[in-house]
C-alpha cells in the first residue's frame with residue numbers, strides 16, 4: 414500500500430522534474446492537493462508531508478474541513494482553494510476563507526463573493542471552457558475578454574488569472590493544445606486589458622506535467638496524492 418506521504422513525495426518530484434525540463438523554478442508552481450471526498454485526516458497527512466495548499470469542490474465540505482483541520486495543533490498555515498463550480502447561495506461558505514476561487518465566470522457570483530468576504534479582497538480566477546463542453550462551466554475563449562474586463566471591475570474581488578479543465582483523456586498530450594491556448598489567451602488579455610493576470614490554474618493528476626511545460630502556476634492534483642475517490 415502506498416501512503417499519502419509517499420504519493421506526495423512522488424508528485425513533488427515529478428513537478429520538480431517538469432520544471433527543470435521547462436526551465437522554470439519549482440517555487441513558481443503551486444501544487445493544490447485536491448482533497449474533495451477525502452477526510453480531514455488525509456489533509457493532515459498530506460500537510461505533514463509538506464503540502465500547503467488544498468482544493469475542494471463542495472462548499473459545505475470545504476467549510477467542515479476547514480473547521481476540522483483548524484483544530485489540529487502544530488500545522489503551519491494551510492491555504493484553501495475552491496476549485497469547483499460555485500452556486501451563488503453557497504458563496505458565504507467560501508468567500509474570505511480561501512486563498513483563491515478558481516472557477517468564477519459571472520459578475521453576479523463575483524459580487525456575491527465580494528459581499529460575503531466582508532472587507533477582505535477575494536482573489537478569483539476566470540474559468541475558460543476551451544473545448545466548449547456543455548457539461549462544464551466556464552466562458553468561451555471568444556467571451557473571455559468581455560468576462561475578464563467585467564470581473565476585473567468588481568470591487569472586493571481581484572481577478573488574478575485564468576483556469577481551465579480540458580476534456581478527460583487517458584493521454585496527457587491530448588491536453589497540451591488547450592493548455593497552450595490558455596497560456597496564449599492570458600498573454601492576449603494582459604496586453605489588451607492591461608491586467609497582470611499572473612495565475613494559470615491548469616493540469617490534474619493525468620496531465621500536470623504537460624500543464625507545467627505550458628506555463629501552469631497552479632496544478633490541481635487529487636488522485637495522484639490521495640488515491641482514487643470512492
Ligand SMILES: *Cc1c(COP(=O)(O)O)cnc(C)c1O
Nearest residue numbers: 447470496617618633634635636
Ligand atoms: C477533482 C478535480 C481535480 C483533481 O482531479 P484528479 O484527476 O483527481 O487529480 C482538479 N480540478 C478540478 C476542477 C476537479 O474537480
